[in-house]
Amino acid sequence: MSAPSVTADxxxxxxxLTWKDPVKTGKVFGGVVAGLLIFKTINLFNIFFHLAxxxxxxxxxxxxAGKLVTGQGFVTKYKPAVKSHAxxxxxxxxxxxAEFNLKAEQEYQKIVFxxxxxxxxxxxxxxxxxxxxxxxxxxxxxxxxxxxxxxxVPAFYVHNKKQIDALVAQYSQIAxxxxxxxxxxxxxxxxxxxxxxxxxxxxxxNFISSKFPTRTAGSTVGDSRATSFGTDADASxxxxxxxxxxxxxxxxxxTKFPEVPAASLNAYTKKGLLTGSFNSLx
Numbered sequence: 001m002s003a004p005s006v007t008a009d010x011x012x013x014x015x016x017l018t019w020k021d022p023v024k025t026g027k028v029f030g031g032v033v034a035g036l037l038i039f040k041t042i043n044l045f046n047i048f049f050h051l052a053x054x055x056x057x058x059x060x061x062x063x064x065a066g067k068l069v070t071g072q073g074f075v076t077k078y079k080p081a082v083k084s085h086a087x088x089x090x091x092x093x094x095x096x097x098a099e100f101n102l103k104a105e106q107e108y109q110k111i112v113f114x115x116x117x118x119x120x121x122x123x124x125x126x127x128x129x130x131x132x133x134x135x136x137x138x139x140x141x142x143x144x145x146x147x148x149x150x151x152x153v154p155a156f157y158v159h160n161k162k163q164i165d166a167l168v169a170q171y172s173q174i175a176x177x178x179x180x181x182x183x184x185x186x187x188x189x190x191x192x193x194x195x196x197x198x199x200x201x202x203x204x205x206n207f208i209s210s211k212f213p214t215r216t217a218g219s220t221v222g223d224s225r226a227t228s229f230g231t232d233a234d235a236s237x238x239x240x241x242x243x244x245x246x247x248x249x250x251x252x253x254x255t256k257f258p259e260v261p262a263a264s265l266n267a268y269t270k271k272g273l274l275t276g277s278f279n280s281l282x
Contacts, residue, residue: 017154029151036144 019025038044059075066074114120133142157164 014154017151018158019151019155025151029147032147033144036140036147040140 015021016025016028063073063075066072066077070077110116111120111123137145
């Protein structure tokens with residue numbers, strides 16, 4: 001039963017923000033703006049507490065005077081029938097508040113204790129942007145701007161949906177192409193330095209490079225998933241590269257370990273032959 005009501009509420013809010021009923025939306029928008037202006041120009045808290053202390057003093061004086069004259073307070077005797085709204089509020093709204101509070105606490109712990117690093121970084125970015133924005137504008141200005149945007153952007157999008165979607169798709173494609181181009185350019189410029197470093201470090205560099213994933217054409221162009229992160233094609237490419245590095249290391253003097261002197265090698269060989277002969281005689 002709750003899902004249809006949520007959907008209906010969503011549709012009502014959407015129709016309100018997209019001005020499907022201009023009279024209804026105009027009343028809500030005008031009321032919100034008027035309330036913000038009143039809140040900005042008039043100190044409502046001061047007026048509330050001023051009326052509160054006067055009303056409470058009058059209530060206490062009337063109750064005291066009634067008890068003094070008739071034995072029963074005037075407020076107690078003539079008070080209207082009061083209907084309690086606490087039970088309705090507890091039954092209808094407190095379960096929703098408790099559920100929201102639980103979810104908010106879970107999300108807070110995920111963000112603060114970095115259960116998901118990407119989400120924590122996003123929250124840090126949003127906090128930094130809000131820090132900058134709140135240092136430039138007042139809270140009232142931000143709230144007013146948010147209200148105006150809330151009642152204008154959805155309607156503008158609905159009336160220009162095709163054009164906006166086309167522009168978003170076009171610029172998203174351009175951004176992907178530029179990102180791929182810059183990635184290729186950075187890789188081509190850094191590749192000679194990395195290869196030179198690997199050659200200078202000898203077998204240590206070969207060992208380290210073999211532990212890093214090998215980028216292929218499919219991993220940088222388009223949406224292909226044929227990278228070296230677990231696919232058979234990239235595993236074979238990585239194996240071929242390791243074999244080439246091993247063959248290069250054995251054929252070139254710059255990437256092989258220092259050779260053992262010939263005299264020590266001959267002595268070691270003779271010792272091994274004598275030990276083998278002695279073991280065979282036993």
